[in-house]
Amino acid sequence: MEFSLLYGRSDLTINLPPSIGIREIVKYPMPTVEDGDGPILQSFADPIGCKPLSELARGRKNACILICDITRPVPNGRLLPPLIDTLIKAGIDHEQILILVATGLHRPNEGEELRELIGSDEIFSSIRIENHFARDREAHVDFGVTSAGIPIGIDRRFVEADLRLVTGLVEPHFMAGYSGGRKVVAPGVAYQDTILSFHTAHVLEHPRAVNCVMDGNPLHEAQIEIIRRIGEIYAVNVAIDDKRLLGRITFGEIETSHLEAVRFMRRYAEVDVDRKFGTIITSAGGYPLDRTYYQTVKGMVSPLDILQEGGTIIIASECSEGMGSGEFVTAQEEFCRRGTDGFMKMLARRSVALIDEWQTEMLIKPLRHGSIQLYTTGLSEGDLARTGIEPVTDLREAIMESVHRQGDSEIAVIPEGPYVVPRYRSAG
Template sequence: MSEYSFKYGSTLCNFEIQSEDLLHILKPRYADPITDVQKKCIEALMNPIGTPPLERIINPGENVLLIVSDITRAWIRTNQFLIHIINYLNDLGISDQDISVLIALGTHRPSTEEEKQLIVGDEIYNRIAVYDHDCFDPEQLSYLGTSSAGTPIYIHKKVVAADRVILTGGIVFHLFAGFGGGAKGMVPGVAGLDTIQHNHRLTFYEGESAGLNPDACSNKIEGNPMRQDITEICRKVNPDFLFNAVLDAEGNFIEFVAGDFETAWLKGCNIIRQLYGVEVQQKADLIIASAGGYPKDINLYQSVKTMDNCIFGGKEDSVILLLAECRDGLGADEFLQWFQYDTLEKMEAALKQNFTVPGYAAYKAAYVAKYRKLILVSALEEKVVKKLGFIPVKSPEEALSLAYSLTGEHPKITLMPYGANTLPILI
């Protein structure tokens, strides 16, 4: 027997596993953190991928709009690199008065002034005009036609009116867009509600009860209908430059990529694959996973990403033992409301009528509950966990005993101690 530790909230849980039952231990690969953020930012800006340097793109007197991620993406640490981009623009002769920042809220709630200050940093907040995008306000939007997938293209007027547009963000695996970052700063970031909902419905096949399109998934770009639509729309808007960050599981900067919004982003996606995509030779009967402790398991909504990653590492009808404290409950207010629909088909129909990301996360949770047996160690009420279709337990010992009773005496086991960050890739 060997003992393995998993993060649970701010504590650790230990399991004893028979060595002969162990298939894989999946962990992110190590990469050296950036020690001089300013230096690396400037290097990226001066050596872009797929575009000329900014000094050959932007001219003094032009107005420049920077699109940044909202407070739900605070892990990107925009305030640590945005100041270096803006100071660099100043060096090129662009005054603070000609620079503005637009927060890419997508469908999220408005930012508070305190959140705006946290996002951009104290100095930039006091120097530069910072605005929120509002996808629900037609007065803020310009219509730019229709994509080949039939998506009506509504984009914030400030983006369309700006002389130069710079997208910023961070790159991670994404549940249905393949990867975060890149053109997602444009759609859903600064797009209208009709654009966002039509684009997000591409995660499902057309038609009643047609189900999820499996190509709209993590780690897939080519052939992913949602991502291809996002890219097409972004190319129509044609932002001038991109600056994206790649971070490790501890929140340290690993790399900055800059240049063309697609070409530079693809380099960042490949780095994410190398860091967090872990090859497996066999799917497991039992996956023991942690979301990675607090804050990654702060609520169930945040823990759905771990569930989705586990799907890729286990056989159909396998068992997932998930450690997710969920000290703040379910997370998004509307998450539980989606479970009024008692089948995936009914939930799908409702999502096609009114797509929301919390609704999609609820669908994914319900999908996991249908096709896997998920044992959840959490602080959630037992009745709530059962309503979600999961098996509630209160201790790791009880969870492991139950897992063995469901899988048999010697299941093939994969351990995912950083489940929110690691994606099993079958070879």
């Protein structure tokens, strides 16, 4: 029996004996849109909750387009050319169009990496492209606070643009329910105090701050309140299949167009499974998501609903860039010193989170229910000691040992990692 996992820019293939039953959990088959600009231009002409893009752009002095950073496989090379061409034809000079990379608190994307992110040499060479810097206080407009007391600071370049546009990938998100839409604005181009207030333990430990849940999710509700405070934002949201082909494009008012894309994606990314498993094999989603251990945590959280109590999640992630930020490394070291209870008690005392410690908090969620093992070729011995989980060097051997330990020869395999969220649904 053979299966493959997304790993870096290629796949890992594992062979198991026929005595092992493999339940492969993948997205439901998704229809895809035809190649070319036609489907994208059609979404601009047939928007959700607003006028067509060509009419919205007419008479505007300038435009700011938010794009996700390098951690998201958004097909910018396909989206940006017809988007920018539509703006120029409507009368906005190309020099008055800014592409702003919504980095949140991630590092900036520069050089060849930025060219790769844009996906079009013509756009890369002709349109101004800049990164968001969340730690620069003066670069943000103060909108006061949300009803929950979260301070609102948003990148001035976006706020002051005459036409504000967002592009985003709609996929399950382990805190905000689904990514895309409002999330590209906050935390995408939010001030650090906004982001740090989003990620406190009292928000992330809320039972609704989980994958695929938006109703009653405090993070989602804060994001919606923020985009409404800013006013007039339009979004191009896309959904992709397991081969990263476009399945849906929605353009329109940011809130309503995003919800339509979420409704579409739910039908494919949320997969019903009729049993729980003692052994789950998954990935961190392959390149570009699995470049760091920080992003790898998402793949550990996604299959929680089908993990038997005391079971094992084995995750494969290249981690070609190592652990992630220095702040995340510090949080991991603190976790390794204090243990689960001590680390969570420390977080519970904070009214504002420290940068990137929330990812360690999310790592703790699956550890409360079972064990996690990591296969990677990108981390040093020192980094492996900071992961807080058990490293393995042979995936086949780790699977066979888990099967023996669990006393269950059927395993769950999730090749696409966090892009698929299995839901336990009893057969009865």
